[in-house]
Amino acid sequence: TDATSDLFTLPKAELHLHIEGTLEPELAFELADRNRIRLPYESVDQLASRYSFTDLQSFLDLYYATMTVLRTEDDFAELTRRYLRRATAQGVRHAEIFFDPQAHVSRGVPFEAVVDGIGAALAEAARDQDVSGGLILCFLRDRPVVEAEQILTTALARVDTLIGVGLDSAEVGYPPSLFADVFGRARAAGLHAVAHAGEEGPASYIGEALDLLEAERIDHGIRAVEDPALVGRLAHEETALTVCPLSNVRLRAVPDLTAHPLRSLMDAGVRVTVNSDDPAYFGGYIGDNFVAVQDALELTDLDMMRIAQNSVESAFAPLDRKVALL
Ligand code: ADE
Numbered sequence: 001t002d003a004t005s006d007l008f009t010l011p012k013a014e015l016h017l018h019i020e021g022t023l024e025p026e027l028a029f030e031l032a033d034r035n036r037i038r039l040p041y042e043s044v045d046q047l048a049s050r051y052s053f054t055d056l057q058s059f060l061d062l063y064y065a066t067m068t069v070l071r072t073e074d075d076f077a078e079l080t081r082r083y084l085r086r087a088t089a090q091g092v093r094h095a096e097i098f099f100d101p102q103a104h105v106s107r108g109v110p111f112e113a114v115v116d117g118i119g120a121a122l123a124e125a126a127r128d129q130d131v132s133g134g135l136i137l138c139f140l141r142d143r144p145v146v147e148a149e150q151i152l153t154t155a156l157a158r159v160d161t162l163i164g165v166g167l168d169s170a171e172v173g174y175p176p177s178l179f180a181d182v183f184g185r186a187r188a189a190g191l192h193a194v195a196h197a198g199e200e201g202p203a204s205y206i207g208e209a210l211d212l213l214e215a216e217r218i219d220h221g222i223r224a225v226e227d228p229a230l231v232g233r234l235a236h237e238e239t240a241l242t243v244c245p246l247s248n249v250r251l252r253a254v255p256d257l258t259a260h261p262l263r264s265l266m267d268a269g270v271r272v273t274v275n276s277d278d279p280a281y282f283g284g285y286i287g288d289n290f291v292a293v294q295d296a297l298e299l300t301d302l303d304m305m306r307i308a309q310n311s312v313e314s315a316f317a318p319l320d321r322k323v324a325l326l
């Protein structure tokens with residue numbers, strides 16, 4: 001429809017996107033063949049049929065198992081090329097891409113292969129498709145803190161390849177406070193800070209991410225609605241939430257889209273953005289999330305423009321780039 005194509009062409013920044021979560025079943029099989037790895041599925045369709053989840057952990061189990069087909073610099077470049085093709089077709093003009101280096105380095109893939117592969121595809125797309133972007137290294141919060149310290153040390157040797165650090169993986173039981181020192185080091189090196197908080201975990205983790213990690217944006221953050229004082233703080237401090245509506249439905253963080261708190265957060269004055277999280281697994285890229293959420297929450301076209309504008313304003317991009325996209 002026209003409404004769909006308008007939402008797809010609206011210039012937007014994608015601020016919550018795990019590059020490993022863009023691995024479509026077709027590419028997973030191509031890379032498995034190329035790298036002589038056996039996936040425990042008979043076919044693309046059989047793998048795709050497993051993309052049905054009961055909670056965050058049930059997704060993470062498949063996510064970490066499937067990403068083992070990513071081995072070489074060119075694998076990461078091809079993954080990123082395909083993501084950027086789909087994303088630009090849905091209006092993404094700036095992409096801040098999360099990656100999980102601990103999940104690759106622990107399998108013997110060099111950190112450099114990961115950042116150089118993703119970086120090469122980003123550079124190509126900047127040249128050919130007018131999309132800008134950068135890389136945000138996510139620490140796996142359900143792994144030992146010492147492992148995060150070690151990957152940060154590795155990463156700081158190539159700090160030029162990064163714009164920031166984040167925190168992801170299984171949330172409940174792994175509060176942001178564990179990572180205060182790691183984030184302090186990263187910030188001291190000039191990196192931006194973001195963190196997943198309040199996806200499955202309690203609203204108190206959002207406060208911790210702000211106070212102890214000095215997170216500049218909160219990834220998900222939807223459980224903030226349970227704490228009105230926190231909602232007031234987020235609005236007052238103009239902290240962006242990188243909300244991922246289709247992800248929240250697929251991982252059962254919300255019962256269905258009509259019950260999604262995005263609208264109440266927006267109405268309370270919180271700077272909400274809409275993003276795709278792990279689009280290959282959750283049934284849609286960023287434009288699909290815009291369409292679904294407008295429909296389910298009866299948001300106006302002006303609301304959708306505001307959401308897109310929020311994403312550009314909240315990006316870690318140079319001011320002249322933001323101005324060009326607004
Ligand atoms: N890693 C990839 N997607 C994630 C999500 N939605 N929450 C936490 N960790 C993730």
Ligand code: ZN
Pocket residue numbers: 016017018168196219277
């Ligand atoms: Zn995420």
